[in-house]
Amino acid sequence: MDPERIVTELFLTPAGRADPYPHYHRLRAVAPIHRSTTLRAWLVSRYDDGWAVLRDPRLGRDFGREMTNRHGADWRRHRALAARERSLLNLEGAAHTRLRRLVSKVFIPRTIEQLKPSIAASVEKLLDTLAAAGGATFSTAWPSPCR
Numbered sequence: 029m030d031p032e033r034i035v036t037e038l039f040l041t042p043a044g045r046a047d048p049y050p051h052y053h054r055l056r057a058v059a060p061i062h063r064s065t066t067l068r069a070w071l072v073s074r075y076d077d078g079w080a081v082l083r084d085p086r087l088g089r090d091f092g093r094e095m096t097n098r099h100g101a102d103w104r105r106h107r108a109l110a111a112r113e114r115s116l117l118n119l120e121g122a123a124h125t126r127l128r129r130l131v132s133k134v135f136i137p138r139t140i141e142q143l144k145p146s147i148a149a150s151v152e153k154l155l156d157t158l159a160a161a162g163g164a165t166f167s168t169a170w171p172s173p174c175r
Contacts, residue, residue: 031062031064032062032065034051034058035055035066035067035071036066038052039066040066052073055073056073060072060077061074091112091113091118092113116128116131
């Protein structure tokens, strides 16, 4: 099967989003590393390959260049896009390391456990607001990978 067809079914159809795992399996079998013209991105579907990509310093990214290619030269005028440029996930080198050191001290199991009551309270408040407004419908389009 054509890997680009699998990508299209996986990411651009309700059925693919509702149950992505068969599509991931097919993509892994047909093209475990695939340059998608539809998504304009590389897709790496095997764990070991993904680990290697994330650790290879030759594969750093230039977020600004990527955004210019995708959205045009004026992409920074859009606040939502511009804010992503300063995200820990999009920084490289010393800037990334500096921020990672700051946040890694906070994201330890004990700290996460302490956050659970405030997260639960926030969720309850949001759900109460939805209930007062007459309810809502939640989509399961992106199921947990942990099933």
